[in-house]
Amino acid sequence: MSTASICLNHLFDEQRALEDYQGGMPRWCKGCGDNAILAAVQRLCRDEGLKPEKTVFVSGIGCSSRLPHYMRTYGFHGIHGRALPIAEGIKMARPDLHVFVNTGDGDCCSIGAAHWIHAIRYNMNITVLLHDNHIYGLTKKQASPTSPIGTKSNTTPRGSYLDALSPLTVTLGVQNVSFVAQAVDWIPESLFQIVTAAFRHRGFSFVRILQRCPEFVGNMFEPWVHDPQRMLMLTHENGIQVSPALQKIYRNQQAHDPSDIHRAREIASSEDPIPVGILYRNPQVPCYEDLRRAGMLRTAGSIKTSLEAEFDKFTVWP
Amino acid sequence: MGSRNAHKKVVTLEEHIVEIMSDSGEGAQKCGQSFGSIAARMGNGVWTVEIIPAEIQPPARSVAGASGNRIRIGSKRVTNGGDEADVVIAFNEQVLLGRVNAGELKPGCIILLESMWAASPDPKIVSQYKETLDRLKGDGYRVYEVPMENECRKLVSDPRKGKNMFVLGMLCNLYSLDMNLAREQIAFIFGKKSEKVIRSNVGLLEAGFDWAEHNLEFGYRVPAVRATEPQLVINGNTAIALGVLASGMDICAMYPITPATSASHYLSDVFERAGGIVHQAEDEIAACAFAIGSSYAGKVAVTITSGPGYSLKQEGIGLAVMAEIPLVVVNVQRGGPSTGQPTKAEQSDLFTAMFGSHGDAPKVVMATSSIEDCFYSMITARRIAETFNMVVIVLSDASLATAQQPFPRPQFSEDWLAPPIDQNPVPEGAKPYDWDPITGLSRRFAPGQPGGMHTLTGLAHDRSSRVAYDGETNDQGMHARSLKLAALQRMLAPPKAFGGGEGDLLVVGWGSTKGAIEESVERLRAEGHKVSSLHLNFLQPMPGGIKEILGRFKHVMTVEGNWSDRPDDPLIDDTNRRYSALAMLLRARYLVDVDCWTETRGRPISPGSICNELRKRLAREEFRR
Numbered sequence: 043m044s045t046a047s048i049c050l051n052h053l054f055d056e057q058r059a060l061e062d063y064q065g066g067m068p069r070w071c072k073g074c075g076d077n078a079i080l081a082a083v084q085r086l087c088r089d090e091g092l093k094p095e096k097t098v099f100v101s102g103i104g105c106s107s108r109l110p111h112y113m114r115t116y117g118f119h120g121i122h123g124r125a126l127p128i129a130e131g132i133k134m135a136r137p138d139l140h141v142f143v144n145t146g147d148g149d150c151c152s153i154g155a156a157h158w159i160h161a162i163r164y165n166m167n168i169t170v171l172l173h174d175n176h177i178y179g180l181t182k183k184q185a186s187p188t189s190p191i192g193t194k195s196n197t198t199p200r201g202s203y204l205d206a207l208s209p210l211t212v213t214l215g216v217q218n219v220s221f222v223a224q225a226v227d228w229i230p231e232s233l234f235q236i237v238t239a240a241f242r243h244r245g246f247s248f249v250r251i252l253q254r255c256p257e258f259v260g261n262m263f264e265p266w267v268h269d270p271q272r273m274l275m276l277t278h279e280n281g282i283q284v285s286p287a288l289q290k291i292y293r294n295q296q297a298h299d300p301s302d303i304h305r306a307r308e309i310a311s312s313e314d315p316i317p318v319g320i321l322y323r324n325p326q327v328p329c330y331e332d333l334r335r336a337g338m339l340r341t342a343g344s345i346k347t348s349l350e351a352e353f354d355k356f357t358v359w360p
Numbered sequence: 361m362g363s364r365n366a367h368k369k370v371v372t373l374e375e376h377i378v379e380i381m382s383d384s385g386e387g388a389q390k391c392g393q394s395f396g397s398i399a400a401r402m403g404n405g406v407w408t409v410e411i412i413p414a415e416i417q418p419p420a421r422s423v424a425g426a427s428g429n430r431i432r433i434g435s436k437r438v439t440n441g442g443d444e445a446d447v448v449i450a451f452n453e454q455v456l457l458g459r460v461n462a463g464e465l466k467p468g469c470i471i472l473l474e475s476m477w478a479a480s481p482d483p484k485i486v487s488q489y490k491e492t493l494d495r496l497k498g499d500g501y502r503v504y505e506v507p508m509e510n511e512c513r514k515l516v517s518d519p520r521k522g523k524n525m526f527v528l529g530m531l532c533n534l535y536s537l538d539m540n541l542a543r544e545q546i547a548f549i550f551g552k553k554s555e556k557v558i559r560s561n562v563g564l565l566e567a568g569f570d571w572a573e574h575n576l577e578f579g580y581r582v583p584a585v586r587a588t589e590p591q592l593v594i595n596g597n598t599a600i601a602l603g604v605l606a607s608g609m610d611i612c613a614m615y616p617i618t619p620a621t622s623a624s625h626y627l628s629d630v631f632e633r634a635g636g637i638v639h640q641a642e643d644e645i646a647a648c649a650f651a652i653g654s655s656y657a658g659k660v661a662v663t664i665t666s667g668p669g670y671s672l673k674q675e676g677i678g679l680a681v682m683a684e685i686p687l688v689v690v691n692v693q694r695g696g697p698s699t700g701q702p703t704k705a706e707q708s709d710l711f712t713a714m715f716g717s718h719g720d721a722p723k724v725v726m727a728t729s730s731i732e733d734c735f736y737s738m739i740t741a742r743r744i745a746e747t748f749n750m751v752v753i754v755l756s757d758a759s760l761a762t763a764q765q766p767f768p769r770p771q772f773s774e775d776w777l778a779p780p781i782d783q784n785p786v787p788e789g790a791k792p793y794d795w796d797p798i799t800g801l802s803r804r805f806a807p808g809q810p811g812g813m814h815t816l817t818g819l820a821h822d823r824s825s826r827v828a829y830d831g832e833t834n835d836q837g838m839h840a841r842s843l844k845l846a847a848l849q850r851m852l853a854p855p856k857a858f859g860g861g862e863g864d865l866l867v868v869g870w871g872s873t874k875g876a877i878e879e880s881v882e883r884l885r886a887e888g889h890k891v892s893s894l895h896l897n898f899l900q901p902m903p904g905g906i907k908e909i910l911g912r913f914k915h916v917m918t919v920e921g922n923w924s925d926r927p928d929d930p931l932i933d934d935t936n937r938r939y940s941a942l943a944m945l946l947r948a949r950y951l952v953d954v955d956c957w958t959e960t961r962g963r964p965i966s967p968g969s970i971c972n973e974l975r976k977r978l979a980r981e982e983f984r985r
Contacts, residue, residue, distance in 0.1 A: 342777055
């Protein structure tokens with residue numbers, strides 16, 4: 043075979059279809075926004091040509107965290123709140139892997155909140171998708187930290203007492219933040235665009251995805267789903283562009299330079315209209331794994347040399 | 361150095377215990393460790409113990425602020441800190457009082473006390489000093505007042521920095537140590553500083569030596585045979601850190617906690633140069649999760665902690681057990697529960713180590729029994745974790761963490777190292793949990809291996825790692841995870857009794873108490889008692905052959921550093937007595953009547969206290985039958 047045909051064959055081998063990334067049959071409820079997120083990441087994997095064996099989806103516990111089971115890549119469905127530190131360990135040990143984290147508003151912003159804050163600061167090259175449906179679904183309807191005040195749930199039958207925590211403003215407030223975006227499950231095209239931009243960013247890419255839970259809070263996003271004018275589409279030559287088809291529906295657009303953190307924080311504070319797009323991006327922030335792994339070379343010889351040098355320090359010679 | 365004193369009486373001894381006590385920051389630790397190193401070079405058996413205040417900057421001249429070092433030197437190998445001190449050197453009388461009150465000094469022992477306080481401008485200090493001096497003399501201690509400050513001032517302007525080297529010189533004279541070795545030691549510890557600093561400290565050393573030569577009418581010699589092999593002199597935590605390096609592990613994730621942190625401090629310093637990483641996580645849970653992620657995708661990782669941190673890691677440990685991710689967890693035990701006694705020794709985490717995490721979570725539990733064992737245990741732990749895809753808990757404790765003992769310098773072997781990460785394609789049809797029906801073992805697939813894609817989960821799962829909601833599959837997983845312990849147990853060498861193979865009383869121990877227990881056995885056998893001991897390095901699984909050993913003794917008991925109810929308490933009887941951890945385990949597994957004696961006083965259990973207890977028991981009626 044000629045070199046060219048080997049290359050062509052190779053290229054053919056590397057072409058993968060959506061099915062190559064599809065694992066078990068999703069068991070989310072009918073109409074659940076998680077399905078849209080799954081479709082977006084499967085498309086992302088295909089379009090970016092990710093090798094399934096080099097890709098790991100890490101999750102915690104909750105509806106969102108079932109996602110790895112529905113992928114045909116490596117997956118790590120861990121424990122509640124700890125997806126981020128597990129993903130960090132994976133990335134530190136194996137920077138050659140593509141690491142994604144799927145987490146929910148309870149998983150990330152409540153039980154795993156400490157890890158979330160510190161993961162932003164570590165800025166490891168991981169893509170984090172926050173499936174934010176404003177409610178605990180898997181445990182059957184309890185208020186989450188992102189539930190709007192007054193949300194009626196099984197633990198707040200007279201309405202929740204506190205103002206909702208904003209994942210966007212919190213993330214934008216932490217040192218070393220390098221990528222923050224917001225998407226919604228009901229605009230699949232922009233969801234895909236945003237997830238792709240997040241994946242391509244080298245650093246901790248945080249995408250908050252507003253996701254509908256028809257089972258427990260069916261009306262949560264209804265006003266916005268039905269009124270495209272209450273969506274604020276962020277566009278920029280350095281960000282993402284809204285397609286002509288979408289422009290016709292979502293006329294409320296705003297040019298926003300993702301390098302402007304002050305404006306990003308202002309936009310993040312807006313709950314209505316809901317901003318969609320890249321709020322902030324800074325490719326200059328160093329990644330923790332690069333800082334720590336610089337010159338990391340482990341051979342039997344290097345281990346022996348360092349060990350003997352340490353032994354020398356403490357040896358009492360006869 | 362000056363002339364020798366022809367009138368000095370030098371007594372030859374088998375062993376002696378010296379304590380050097382000062383305020384925090386006056387260098388007693390460095391003095392004690394140097395003394396230990398010099399003695400080790402001369403071939404003496406040595407065990408040094410740090411005496412550490414809980415506060416960083418305790419007030420000066422306070423009983424609670426005592427900081428120092430205990431050094432036990434002997435003609436033969438020394439395996440523990442021993443009983444009460446024979447000689448104490450104190451930089452002030454208050455730090456000394458702490459040790460007197462704790463009962464750490466032998467009655468009538470020699471005290472060399474800094475005398476500067478008698479001339480203090482503060483009348484309160486003068487009266488405290490005089491009162492204490494009178495009390496100590498009245499109690500029969502042989503107190504020698506030493507003008508350390510004044511003597512040092514002849515050589516340096518700030519005696520606070522350097523008095524410790526003067527004391528080292530005194531000790532070298534007192535114990536007839538080789539001054540050339542002492543000078544080399546000073547050159548070694550001040551190696552990074554200027555020649556001037558080294559010269560100044562050697563001057564103080566020699567001044568101390570000369571002062572003791574001419575002002576103390578006594579001296580000792582602890583004969584030693586110079587070692588023929590190079591020895592390492594390190595503490596338990598350094599040994600753990602070096603063991604991590606030697607095991608070929610790449611990543612250690614930790615969160616600061618006493619008394620484990622010094623292992624990570626040291627590792628942070630050296631690991632990076634060898635291509636490894638110490639990750640200080642945001643909390644203990646994250647440290648555990650980070651290590652699990654690293655182990656899953658790369659080589660086996662380790663997380664190092666102590667009691668409270670160990671509690672926080674439990675859910676993560678359960679995940680690693682369930683998903684069969686290899687992991688090494690080091691727990692340098694301290695006093696508990698809760699914050700307990702952070703700097704003090706205790707062996708209270710055995711049950712937590714074995715049964716911690718909810719559900720049935722079988723894991724391997726090892727305990728280190730000497731400084732040398734701290735080093736090799738890490739290599740063994742890594743290998744077991746990897747071979748069996750299991751969590752291996754290594755229990756050390758505060759008494760090993762800062763104790764130093766020489767042991768033969770290890771000879772590097774490539775077998776110690778972790779194999780490279782397997783990135784080969786997974787054979788067609790192979791499953792991530794292809795549990796062997798006999799051993800429960802399965803081959804782990806690591807990310808990067810083509811064809812091995814699966815989603816690992818903490819949920820019950822089948823052989824393909826698919827979530828299992830049915831009871832049958834859940835049962836299969838439980839079965840396989842449990843069998844692995846039995847498979848490991850079959851590979852463990854049966855332990856041997858120390859002393860004799862049969863007799864009246866067998867003392868069983870685990871972890872750091874090995875040296876003290878075995879020394880007690882030696883002493884009591886020398887008195888004619890038929891006492892032996894058995895020490896367990898593996899607590900889960902326990903090796904085979906133990907039942908046979910227990911059966912050859914009339915009585916069996918454990919000695920442990922954890923709580924057990926006292927049989928003499930009015931409410932305590934056989935129906936409610938809480939036995940110590942190991943005793944409970946032995947009773948349950950071997951159906952043998954195992955008694956126990958335990959101490960939770962925060963200090964290492966001494967051979968003397970074990971002997972006292974055993975003598976009382978051996979004197980009882982049932983032992984004389």
